[in-house]
Amino acid sequence: MSTPPRPARARFSTAVGAVSVAALLLTGCSTAEPESNQTSQTPVSGGNLVYATGDAEPTCLDPHVGGNYPQALVSTQYLEPLVSLNDDGKIIPWLATDWEEADDGLSWTITVHDDVQFTDGTPLNAEAVRANIEHLKDPETASSTGFLALEKVTGTEIVDEYTIRLNLREPDSALMESLSQPWLAIQSPTALERSKAENCESPVGTGPFIVDEWVKQNSITLVRNEDYNSPPADAGHKGPAYLESITWRFIPESASRYAALQAGEVDVIDNAQPDTIAAAGKNDSIEHLNAPRPGASNRIELNSSKPPFNDPLVREAFAHSANVDAGISSLFFDTAERSYSPLSSVEELGYEDPKLFTYDPEEANRLLDKAGWDQRDAQGYRVKDGKRLSLEFPVSTNQSIPAEVSLFEQIQATAKEVGIEINLNLLDLSSWYGALAQNNYDLVSAPYTKVGPDVLRILYHSDGIVPAPSGYFANLAQVDNPELDKLLTQASRETDPERRAALYEEAQKLILEGYYILPLYDQQNHFLYRSSVEGLRALPTVSTPTFYDVWLNR
Known part of the structure; x- marks a missing residue:
C-alpha cells in the first residue's frame, strides 16, 4: 500500500480554537454512566477524603519508572501531562497551550504555560519538558509505558523559553494522544536530579495535590497545593482543589474495602467486584462510577x-x-x-x-x-x-x-x-x-x-x-x-x-x-463512592479518577 499525500498540518491553539470550558462541561459522556457526580450546590472547601485501592501498591510513585496503572491512579492527583482529552476524544490544553505538527510530520512544536511552577518552586518551561523527555528515554529510568510511547522521538530543540520542538524519526499520528497519559506527566527537573529512590518516594509536579508522606503497605498522604493554577481545559473550577487532603489507603481484600465504604471509614473504593456493584445498587448512600479503560480489551x-x-x-x-x-x-x-x-x-x-x-x-x-x-x-x-x-x-x-x-x-x-x-x-x-x-x-x-x-x-x-x-x-x-x-x-x-x-x-x-x-x-474500572462525595469524575484519557473538583457534602 503506497503512502497517501499528507493533509494540511494539524494545529491547536488556545487563542484561536479552544472550546469554552462551559461548553466542555455540557458535553455528553460516551460511557454507560455519567462521568461525574455534580450538583447545583455551592462546593465547600476543606476536609480529608479517604480513597481505598485494591490495586497493587506501587513500588515507585514516579510513573516514569515502569509505568503501570496503580501508578497512574495515584499520580493523577499530583502530576499533570501536557495535554488531555475531552469527552469526545479531542486533544485539549493542560500544561501545554499550543501544539503544531510540521508539514513533513517529523517534528511537533509545543508551547507551555508561562505562569506555572512546580511545587518545589521550579518554573515550568521548555527546559523542564526537555528534562522529562530525556528522563523517560533514559534506560536508567527503566520506563516501559512512557519509553514505548516516545520511541519515535529522536531529540528535542528549545525554540524559546516556553516552546520546545520534538524531533521524530518518522511521523507519529499518536504522539499527542501519548502525551496526554499520566505515565508521561511532567515533573520538576530539579526533583528529577535527585536519586531514583528519592524521586520514587515523593515526585514533584504541578498538580493540585502534593505527596506529603508514604507509609509503605499502609497509605499515602496527599495535601493540597495552595498555589495550584494549571487545571485542564475541561475542569469544573479554577484555583486550588476543594479538598484539603487525601488519604490513599491500600486495602487489597475486596470485601474489606467495601465494608470500610459501607461503614463510612473510606469515601471511595476502586476495583469494585461484580457482586459488590450489584449489592451497592440497593444502597442509597453509595454511588457507582463506571469508567472502562481505553487501549486493549x-x-x-x-x-x-x-x-x-x-x-x-x-x-x-x-x-x-x-x-x-x-x-x-x-x-x-x-x-x-x-x-x-x-x-x-x-x-x-x-x-x-x-x-x-x-x-x-x-x-x-x-x-x-x-x-x-x-x-x-x-x-x-x-x-x-x-x-x-x-x-x-x-x-x-x-x-x-x-x-x-x-x-x-x-x-x-x-x-x-x-x-x-x-x-x-x-x-x-x-x-x-x-x-x-x-x-x-x-x-x-x-x-x-x-x-x-x-x-x-x-x-x-x-x-x-x-x-x-x-x-x-x-x-x-x-x-x-x-x-x-x-x-x-x-x-x-x-x-x-x-x-x-x-x-x-x-x-x-x-x-x-x-x-x-x-x-x-473491556478492561474493568468500577469505582464506588459515598453519596457525600461531589464532583467525582474519571479523566477521559486513561479513566483515572481526578479529585481536583471533588468536595465533601457532609
Whole structure:
C-alpha cells in the first residue's frame, strides 16, 4: 500500500480554537454512566477524603519508572501531562497551550504555560519538558509505558523559553494522544536530579495535590497545593482543589474495602467486584462510577513463538474450546459485556468478528485432530509424539479480580473437555513478570491501557518482542507477521482519519483471524463512592479518577 499525500498540518491553539470550558462541561459522556457526580450546590472547601485501592501498591510513585496503572491512579492527583482529552476524544490544553505538527510530520512544536511552577518552586518551561523527555528515554529510568510511547522521538530543540520542538524519526499520528497519559506527566527537573529512590518516594509536579508522606503497605498522604493554577481545559473550577487532603489507603481484600465504604471509614473504593456493584445498587448512600479503560480489551494472549501455539490450528482450537460467554454471564452480574475486538469499546476504531470466537467443542476437536493431536492419555488429555497438550497460564493476583480468575477456571474446565490441559499458576506481580521474562507461559492475560488505537502497534508489532529498558516487552503473543508490521507502521504514520481507520481495521482482522488472542471484555474500572462525595469524575484519557473538583457534602 503506497503512502497517501499528507493533509494540511494539524494545529491547536488556545487563542484561536479552544472550546469554552462551559461548553466542555455540557458535553455528553460516551460511557454507560455519567462521568461525574455534580450538583447545583455551592462546593465547600476543606476536609480529608479517604480513597481505598485494591490495586497493587506501587513500588515507585514516579510513573516514569515502569509505568503501570496503580501508578497512574495515584499520580493523577499530583502530576499533570501536557495535554488531555475531552469527552469526545479531542486533544485539549493542560500544561501545554499550543501544539503544531510540521508539514513533513517529523517534528511537533509545543508551547507551555508561562505562569506555572512546580511545587518545589521550579518554573515550568521548555527546559523542564526537555528534562522529562530525556528522563523517560533514559534506560536508567527503566520506563516501559512512557519509553514505548516516545520511541519515535529522536531529540528535542528549545525554540524559546516556553516552546520546545520534538524531533521524530518518522511521523507519529499518536504522539499527542501519548502525551496526554499520566505515565508521561511532567515533573520538576530539579526533583528529577535527585536519586531514583528519592524521586520514587515523593515526585514533584504541578498538580493540585502534593505527596506529603508514604507509609509503605499502609497509605499515602496527599495535601493540597495552595498555589495550584494549571487545571485542564475541561475542569469544573479554577484555583486550588476543594479538598484539603487525601488519604490513599491500600486495602487489597475486596470485601474489606467495601465494608470500610459501607461503614463510612473510606469515601471511595476502586476495583469494585461484580457482586459488590450489584449489592451497592440497593444502597442509597453509595454511588457507582463506571469508567472502562481505553487501549486493549481484556484478552488472553496466545504465545505463538513456541509449541503448541506456533501452530495456528491449535490456537484456533483453543479459541473454540473456551466458553467465555457463559462465564461472563454467570460471574459478572451484568457489569461486563463480551468483547470480540483487540481494542476496548472506548476506542472508536475497534473492529470485531464474533463468529471467530464461538464456543464450538466439535470444531475444536476437529482442528486438534487435524493438527495431529489425535491421541488421548489416561486422563483424557490430547497427546502428540508422546507429549501431552499442556498449557502454562501464569495469572497475576494483583491484576486479576476474583471474578476473572473464576472465568479462567471455567475456560480451563471447558478446554479439558476437548483434551487441552491448562495449568493455572496464581502468582504475585513480581513472580508473574519473572515468568514472562523467562518465556515460561503459553497463555497470559496482561491489561494494557493506552489512549488511541496505536496500542495495537505496541502490542502486536514484532518490534514489541524486544524488551524495553525496564525489561518488559509488550508483544506477549510474540506475533511476528511482516504483513501486520507493515499495516501497523503505516497506520502510526497516517493522519488522514479514514485511511488510518482502514489500516487499523485490516490490522485487527489479521490479529483476530490469526487467533493470536482470545478477547474477553473491556478492561474493568468500577469505582464506588459515598453519596457525600461531589464532583467525582474519571479523566477521559486513561479513566483515572481526578479529585481536583471533588468536595465533601457532609
